[in-house]
Every structure is written in structure tokens, then in C-alpha cells.
Amino acid sequence: MPRRSAATPRNPAALRAAARVHAYPGFGLPSPALRLAYHDHPVPHPRLQALDWRALPALHPALDAPLAEVLAGAPAERVLDRLLRALRPDAAGRAAAAEALFGVGLWRRRLRWHLGEAEGTPRLLLALLLRELCGREDAAALAGLPPGALPPPRPPPDGLADRWSLPDWLAGELVAAAGPEAEALAAALCRPGPIFLRVNELKATRPALAARLLAEGVATRPGRLAETCLEVAGPRLNLLGLPAWRDGWLEVQDEGSQLLAAALGARPGEVVLDRCAGAGGKALALAAAVGATGRVHCCDLDGGRLDRLEARAARAGAAGLVVRHGAAPPAGLTVDRALVDAPCSELGPLRRGPDLRWRLDPAAFAPLPALQGRLLAEAAACVRPGGRLLYATCTFRREEDEAVAAAFEAAHLGWRRVAPSVPPETLGADGALRLLPHRHGTDGFFAVAWDRVDSRP
Numbered sequence: 001m002p003r004r005s006a007a008t009p010r011n012p013a014a015l016r017a018a019a020r021v022h023a024y025p026g027f028g029l030p031s032p033a034l035r036l037a038y039h040d041h042p043v044p045h046p047r048l049q050a051l052d053w054r055a056l057p058a059l060h061p062a063l064d065a066p067l068a069e070v071l072a073g074a075p076a077e078r079v080l081d082r083l084l085r086a087l088r089p090d091a092a093g094r095a096a097a098a099e100a101l102f103g104v105g106l107w108r109r110r111l112r113w114h115l116g117e118a119e120g121t122p123r124l125l126l127a128l129l130l131r132e133l134c135g136r137e138d139a140a141a142l143a144g145l146p147p148g149a150l151p152p153p154r155p156p157p158d159g160l161a162d163r164w165s166l167p168d169w170l171a172g173e174l175v176a177a178a179g180p181e182a183e184a185l186a187a188a189l190c191r192p193g194p195i196f197l198r199v200n201e202l203k204a205t206r207p208a209l210a211a212r213l214l215a216e217g218v219a220t221r222p223g224r225l226a227e228t229c230l231e232v233a234g235p236r237l238n239l240l241g242l243p244a245w246r247d248g249w250l251e252v253q254d255e256g257s258q259l260l261a262a263a264l265g266a267r268p269g270e271v272v273l274d275r276c277a278g279a280g281g282k283a284l285a286l287a288a289a290v291g292a293t294g295r296v297h298c299c300d301l302d303g304g305r306l307d308r309l310e311a312r313a314a315r316a317g318a319a320g321l322v323v324r325h326g327a328a329p330p331a332g333l334t335v336d337r338a339l340v341d342a343p344c345s346e347l348g349p350l351r352r353g354p355d356l357r358w359r360l361d362p363a364a365f366a367p368l369p370a371l372q373g374r375l376l377a378e379a380a381a382c383v384r385p386g387g388r389l390l391y392a393t394c395t396f397r398r399e400e401d402e403a404v405a406a407a408f409e410a411a412h413l414g415w416r417r418v419a420p421s422v423p424p425e426t427l428g429a430d431g432a433l434r435l436l437p438h439r440h441g442t443d444g445f446f447a448v449a450w451d452r453v454d455s456r457p
């Protein structure tokens with residue numbers, strides 16, 4: 001498993017942070033012209049330019065230590081939470097503190113490049129963020145530095161890793177995955193994603209949820225790809241404090257993740273296995289698809305995540321539909337469909353955390369394909385003849401995606417690859433679902449579906 005801190009897109013603290021702090025106006029699906037503009041523009045965050053930075057001078061002495069912590073590897077969301085609890089600033093101060101910590105955390109490599117040979121304190125990096133990425137001529141003063149403290153400006157860097165502030169290994173992964181689109185993918189990973197909601201179809205329809213959210217102060221628009229999806233369209237409140245959330249009408253979930261659950265094609269009354277159910281993002285969507293007469297069998301190595309799944313299922317009105325197991329399915333379990341949402345390098349959701357890229361250890365990726373292949377084979381053994389199997393990841397590394405699917409096919413001749421139940425524009429020529437932030441506006445995901453055409457496994 002890749003090493004990562006507790007603040008990932010999959011845990012509640014990060015989700016709360018996404019719903020509360022990292023909740024910027026959504027960019028939606030960029031038009032080709034807009035994509036080109038992002039691609040060419042050295043300042044990828046118009047949002048950073050638009051922010052009212054006047055609150056910063058009152059904050060910056062208190063920012064030095066938190067900035068240093070983030071640069072040393074502490075999760076930015078947690079550091080920010082602590083800072084805001086200590087300072088209790090007004091709304092403008094909260095926004096400035098969040099952008100300062102997240103901006104320096106994300107752009108550290110790019111900012112060090114602008115620094116050149118000079119020694120860089122965290123405050124100097126903050127001032128460079130203001131000058132280079134926010135276009136502020138008063139950057140030094142805003143950051144509380146004397147005139148002349150900043151090195152002379154340099155033109156934006158040419159290299160992918162410096163330009164988009166990527167570790168070298170990640171720049172290599174982007175080129176390997178996206179080739180000529182690597183620059184556009186890198187740019188998309190530097191913009192916070194939109195906030196997507198999934199309607200819980202056990203309790204509401206999408207239009208009913210949209211109307212209720214509007215009444216509760218949250219404007220939304222329908223997602224473009226998943227039928228269950230709403231995208232938050234306006235300024236948002238604390239989503240997890242809304243009555244609609246407390247009543248179990250919605251989950252905060254990326255549109256791509258919703259599409260993966262839909263891709264299994266589960267129908268009312270079916271029995272489904274979620275081989276790596278985690279805290280239940282997809283299991284709860286599957287529960288809504290199979291309905292009161294179906295069942296979703298859930299396994300995961302991490303019992304704490306399964307505890308969270310059970311709590312979420314209760315809120316969603318799905319407690320009776322979800323069957324909890326341990327790390328593996330029980331002997332003899334036979335299902336109509338199985339999902340393997342495999343543990344992976346998790347490069348697809350990197351835009352969900354400004355510093356996630358700096359806290360991943362690529363050395364931890366090597367054992368993943370073998371584990372993914374094993375989990376896939378185990379799940380396949382549970383699927384009845386005629387049933388369906390879906391292999392999914394949230395990464396764009398081919399070693400964990402296409403190569404694992406191909407190895408499964410080489411070893412399991414009784415399966416036929418089929419197009420998953422998703423909009424055709426998300427499918428490649430090989431029949432695989434491939435979602436990329438710069439193309440689809442979602443986090444990055446991959447999936448392949450097979451039908452079992454032979455009674456032999």
C-alpha cells in the first residue's frame with residue numbers, strides 16, 4: 001500500500017475539509033478553449049488572483065510555524081484546522097490563511113524554482129506565491145517582508161515538474177500516462193476539483209435533492225456523466241451540517257467515483273460483492289441500485305473503514321442491505337456481480353489535497369499489481385456464470401490498470417470483456433473506462449468489466 005497520511009480523500013477528516021475549506025467555486029468540465037487557456041497560462045489559478053489578500057498582514061506572523069510544518073510533511077488540512085481554531089479569524093482571514101497554507105504546500109517546487117539560489121524561509125515562499133501565482137506587486141509587504149527581500153523575477157519555468165510543482169517521479173508518471181496531454185493533466189491536478197454530491201436514491205430523486213438543497217442555501221447543477229450526480233454551483237455552506245445530509249439524502253462523492261459504481265450495472269434484487277468496500281463510497285451507491293430486495297456483501301482489510309461504512313449505511317437507510325464481512329468474502333459466497341475497487345497508488349484524486357503529491361512514496365507502488373491481481377481473482381471466483389465483474393482503480397498508472405486487466409484475461413479464459421454501463425465518451429477503444437481530470441472534470445479513474453461466459457472460473 002502506498003504510504004499516506006490520514007488526511008486522504010477517502011477519510012472523513014479530508015472529506016470534511018473538502019466540504020468546508022477546500023471548497024472553491026467549481027471549474028466543471030473545461031471547454032477546449034478554456035483548457036487551452038489553462039495550458040498556456042503561467043498563472044493557473046485565477047482564483048488565487050481574485051482572493052482578497054488584505055487579511056494577510058494581520059495573520060502572517062502566526063503563519064510561519066504552520067507553513068514550516070506543511071513544508072516538512074504535515075497534512076495541510078490538519079495544520080489549517082489547528083491554526084483556524086487558534087486564531088478564529090473572520091471569513092476573509094480564513095480564506096487567506098487557507099490559500100496561503102495550501103498554496104505554499106502545493107506550489108513549493110515552483111516557488112523554490114523562483115527563489116533560485118537564495119535561501120528560502122517559509123515566509124519568502126509565501127511572498128513568491130503572492131508575486132508569481134497571484135500577480136501581486138505588493139507581495140513582499142503583504143507577507144511582512146522588507147522591500148528588496150525577494151529575488152528578481154524569473155520567467156516561468158519550462159520543465160513540467162518545476163512548472164506544475166511536481167515531484168520528479170510524478171512528472172514521469174504523467175508523461176507515461178498522458179503523453180502529449182501530460183501538461184494539461186498536470187494543470188488539472190493543480191486545481192481543486194469541484195464538489196460533487198451523490199443523491200441517495202433510497203431516499204430521494206436528483207431533482208428532489210436539488211430543490212431541497214436550494215431551499216437549504218446550496219445551489220447545484222446536474223452532473224454531466226453520472227445520473228446520480230449534482231455539482232455544487234455556488235458558494236457553499238458546511239455541507240455536512242445540512243439537514244439534507246443529516247437525513248441521509250446525499251453523500252459527498254466525486255462524479256467519477258459515482259460513475260464507477262454505476263459501471264457495475266447492478267439491478268434491483270441482485271446480490272453484489274464489494275471486495276474492497278472501505279468506508280462504503282461505492283457500496284452505498286450499490287445498495288441504492290439493488291434496493292430493498294438486493295444485498296451488498298462488503299469486505300475490507302481495514303475494520304475501521306467498515307465501521308464507518310456501517311454508520312453511513314444507517315444514515316442512508318441502507319443498513320439492512322449491507323452485509324459486513326472481514327478482509328475476504330466467506331467461503332461459498334456466490335453473487336450476481338462483483339466490484340474490485342482495488343487498493344492503488346491513488347494518483348487520480350491528487351487534486352483533492354494540495355500536498356498529497358508530496359506525501360506519497362512511489363517505492364510503495366511496486367507490490368500493488370500483484371495484490372490487485374489476487375483480489376481480482378478472488379472476487380471472480382464468487383461471481384455466478386453469466387454474472388459480471390468490474391475491476392476499478394483511482395489511478396492512471398498502466399501497471400495497475402491495463403496490465404492488471406490483461407494479466408487477469410490471460411489467466412481466466414472464461415471471461416469476456418464487455419463495455420461497462422457508462423456514457424460512451426468515457427470508454428476507450430479497448431472497452432475500458434478511463435476518466436481524467438483534464439478531459440472529464442472528474443478525479444482520475446480506470447475500470448474494466450467482464451462477463452463470466454464459462455462455468456469454469
Ligand SMILES: C[S@@+](CC[C@H](N)C(=O)[O-])C[C@H]1O[C@@H](n2cnc3c(N)ncnc32)[C@H](O)[C@@H]1O
Pocket residue numbers: 010275276277278279280281282283299300301302305327328341342343344
Ligand atoms: C480504493 S479503496 C476502496 C474504496 C471504497 N470502495 C469506496 O468507494 O469508498 C481500497 C480498499 O482496499 C482495502 N484493502 C487493501 N488491501 C486489502 C486486502 N488485501 N483485502 C481487502 N481489502 C484490502 C483498503 O483498506 C481500502 O479500503
